[in-house]
Amino acid sequence: MTEQKLSDTSAAPGVQTIQASGPSGLHGSAGPVAPGPGAVAALWPLRLHHARLDPDGLLGRWQRRNAEETLPHCVDNLHRAGNIGNLRAAAGESDEAFAGMWFADSDVHKTLEAAAWELGTSSGDGALRSFVEDTTALLARAQQADGYLNSYFTVAAPDERWRKPDWSHELYCAGHLFQAAVAAARTGVSPGLVAVAQRFADLLVERFGPGGVEEVCGHPEIETALAELYRLTGRRPYLDLARRFLDLRGRGLLGHGRFGPAYYQDHVPVREAREVTGHSVRQLYLLAGMVDVAVETGDLALLDAAERLWADAFHRRTYVTGAHGSRHREEAYGDPYELPPDRAYGETCAAIASFQWNWRLLLATGRARYADEMERVLYNAFAAAVSSDGRHFFYSNPLQVRTGHASSGEEATASRLPWYSCACCPPNIARLMASLHGYLATADDEGVQIHLYASGSVNAEVAGAAARVDLRTGYPWHGRIELTVTSETRTPWTLALRVPSWCDAYKVLIDGGPVMAPAKDGYVRLTRAWAPGTTVVLDLEMPVRQVTAHPRVDAVRGCVALARGPLVYCLEQADLPPGTVLEDVRLDPAAEMTAAHREDLPDIPVVITAGGLVAHAGDSLYTAGARRERTGTPLTLTAVPYFLWGNRSEGPMRVWIPVAATE
């Protein structure tokens, strides 16, 4: 871990006043997560507008779809579901009854944050800009004289304010407000929102700060948000309060609750925790806050704890899609290796939180494993949560839907819904999509590090000089990444390119010539005084892989998941002959597998075709002695990317495919 400072102190015009009072650094134009100049960090993010996604690449298309479809859809639904009306009522401008969940404000804040990232990148459209301006003004009017801002506890339950920290989500909502304000300030889109946020944050400091009440929020989020608000404003009490909330956790302040204190990570002090527990989104937001506070305060014990919990989460409780949360009940982590594909909870917000947490760990430590997990969750659990049209969403992301599946609560649907009564996921998707380019690369005084591959460009600064790289790639469909250095630097710098952990073989070419470039710690590092126009090709081999799980994962014994590059594939009913029951399909592990575009599936760039068969096993549920399947009809299996499932029909799906007995 190295401590480094960025020398650039310029700021976007809209946040000059904040910048003046805050720490110097990249805050004026940073993306999500901007370690302060005194932070203990290994890598440093780029200014948000210093990375760009081309709209012809997959990530760029996602981002465009987010701007054109998902964001307007979220804004519409905030109006329709009453979230905006709630704030009007809180402002005394309406007498409508409170609508929706008691934490409905957070959906507004997340949409605001998403809009800020989007408007800070693109020219945006007028409607989105109006939404930001109108909502910022509305929030200012809904804010109480003392700085308190929460429509539920203003309109519907004023006597309950601050009364139920285990349940109320008041600090959770505040946290999302602060993150929106940070985004609006860093992008210069709506600097006025910071004043609203700071008034509320100052109230929190007064109430919960040193000498104040000892309480924490049942749903973590405030911790990372306060750290970011500190980074933006330089107001140290915000960081101190974030740390205080972490320090107070694990003392039982929240009580036992319905599900016990581990449900909201209050069963043990955060520095002593050895396992991720309880509600997965709460756990992951808490972990993000732990890393933020650790890097800003130099509290390495806190960072150690976060890395220790990472090992527990990613070695024992993560789905092959990167999804977290094995249980619908309590939306929770399961026991070690309890990873049932059909009962997977895998909340979309947990995928987003995992991505955000891994990014923080990557910045703090520079370890490639965190970028590997960002990639895994990005292309699988996260991407699957949005429909191809950008207007339908999964809340829960199972890895298997059985024949005859009957969804019960709306969270367990086998098809994406346009909105949810608990609508935390759609605006969360929007804010990650809108800021996606902020996660491609980092820079330091030695060079540029590329973590995620997409067509676009990176415009970093290395030791005060521009270091610009254009990327062209068909990733994740193809493993060839072409990079062109477009800037001139007098001094050598290092272009570090991540070699994903799934990749066993790759080639590197510079200006067309092969070079020896062994990856070290997950990165190929190429150091030279780059002349403009120099091309680098990283060619990652992408064979189809048959992935197996640790045998302690009982739920997928005897199965493989097909994967290629970062993408996990799945079987869907839509690709089976009529009358074939998906649960009877077996993979022939010895048969040839191919990965190619197929004309019968024009919308899917690369389809995996494999050999299989349909087994028949009779009717009895239990029998004594070995049951010999009749291995009937041979069948050509068609596997499609998991993230695209459920876009053609609602039929059964499975990631883990039983392997035919080889006898």
Added chain:
Amino acid sequence: MTEQKLSDTSAAPGVQTIQASGPSGLHGSAGPVAPGPGAVAALWPLRLHHARLDPDGLLGRWQRRNAEETLPHCVDNLHRAGNIGNLRAAAGESDEAFAGMWFADSDVHKTLEAAAWELGTSSGDGALRSFVEDTTALLARAQQADGYLNSYFTVAAPDERWRKPDWSHELYCAGHLFQAAVAAARTGVSPGLVAVAQRFADLLVERFGPGGVEEVCGHPEIETALAELYRLTGRRPYLDLARRFLDLRGRGLLGHGRFGPAYYQDHVPVREAREVTGHSVRQLYLLAGMVDVAVETGDLALLDAAERLWADAFHRRTYVTGAHGSRHREEAYGDPYELPPDRAYGETCAAIASFQWNWRLLLATGRARYADEMERVLYNAFAAAVSSDGRHFFYSNPLQVRTGHASSGEEATASRLPWYSCACCPPNIARLMASLHGYLATADDEGVQIHLYASGSVNAEVAGAAARVDLRTGYPWHGRIELTVTSETRTPWTLALRVPSWCDAYKVLIDGGPVMAPAKDGYVRLTRAWAPGTTVVLDLEMPVRQVTAHPRVDAVRGCVALARGPLVYCLEQADLPPGTVLEDVRLDPAAEMTAAHREDLPDIPVVITAGGLVAHAGDSLYTAGARRERTGTPLTLTAVPYFLWGNRSEGPMRVWIPVAATE
């Protein structure tokens, strides 16, 4: 299906007045479920005191433990948890606040029912008799002038009476009251309770009967209870109301609720349902009511529907232990073949309800498969719910507890608890245990049918003459059942002995000599004019079986469950060498298995010993390509009966054992 009448009309002294107004038959001394003389039924239960369990057999020991430990424990806890206090408050004799669940009365009613069955069989103890008398009197005082009786809606929420049928459990509580009253009357233990029940039932008829409001209860139970109250009293409006509640179900009267109408089986008319759905206890109680109404009204479409749902439940959604309910969330059935052992819900009440439903189907149709499932659930899922000391209980009955298991809600504990805030299970256990002898055998004009084997005696009447059989057996530990006919009859009658579906080979001896006795439809039938002292031996072979599940049950692919006779076995951490992780243990399917008593496990009559090994698979959660386990240390596996798990320690447990790869 044959329609038959019992000729005996004598009644226990205490219910003479009821008997006089009711249908003739065995109601005066019947056990749970007594089809009326006009019922469409294939088999007829015995009078309760006409069957007896010897205290040296396993079932007899369970029944004695129930009387000596479980029942007094339940009575104590009803006082301690406030259930009795709630009724005192409803009677205006206390101003204590309401305590516990809003359906807390049902725990009182179930304990009363259990006490009635117990006191009707044994001499009982004075404390239990006082509990019945005091509680009967208290219920009469707590009853409102109009007949309404529910302490929650009298004390805590009077304005809510009859307002929330989806949630209130008012009719559910009424149903358990009626069942208690029926038991108290049939056994003559507390005939006065029937008057209380009838006053309430008459109110229900007035409110919900023809021309009344069209509503059903979110938690079925009233249907079977009204049918039984009809059987006891002969009051046809009770049966008609039960049928009306069935007919009104599936019209969406309950609304969508939190989990959708399938949660409480209100999504489709009961006659049209093709799958068991939702909350498993609700589904099973509803099915019991369907069979009761079907046999009393001759509504064969209703019986057909119940049998169709049985096929769905038992061919696609039943654990090898007989447990029902795959999901903690919603306490619900899962999708077809969704039977995860670790996440099994398997509520104890569902096991009891399954037993009760199968008994009703057995009486209605005479089909052995229903007795087979009674046996499976009795000796496994149900029996496991009680600790060896009779004072600790499981609410949920998983088939696997992992290393590092962290239970969250109290329902998912890995150890039995003395009581629960939702204490539905312990008194439910008590009422089944207390009436267990009522389920051993049936009789008709042709003979006696023995369905469950236990040391004890059966004293039936066949065509008006006594038909008495004594049973001696070490069942379920040993398969030899010795029966002695102790009565003399002039005319031949048939002794039908069930050959369990798990049994592949058996012998029959009469007076020591082997006879050819092929089982037909699951029963060996021996017809003769039995001379007193004639002995019959049914010797069921009981090898250890390696049971496999249908391959669509993904969760246990590559595993076997060890079973012997009706007992499913499991591995427990307590029997592993220190440091061995249960999840790494494999069964060697080719190694010899033995079943015997072992001196190192004196409390377990028969232990299975098998060959196995400990596998090692490294740390990585996912890897490409086949993962070859290093098959390390050989290990002798000790498997113990599932129903005894968790009595020695709280450690990990598993029923389904992965089979070592045979290469």
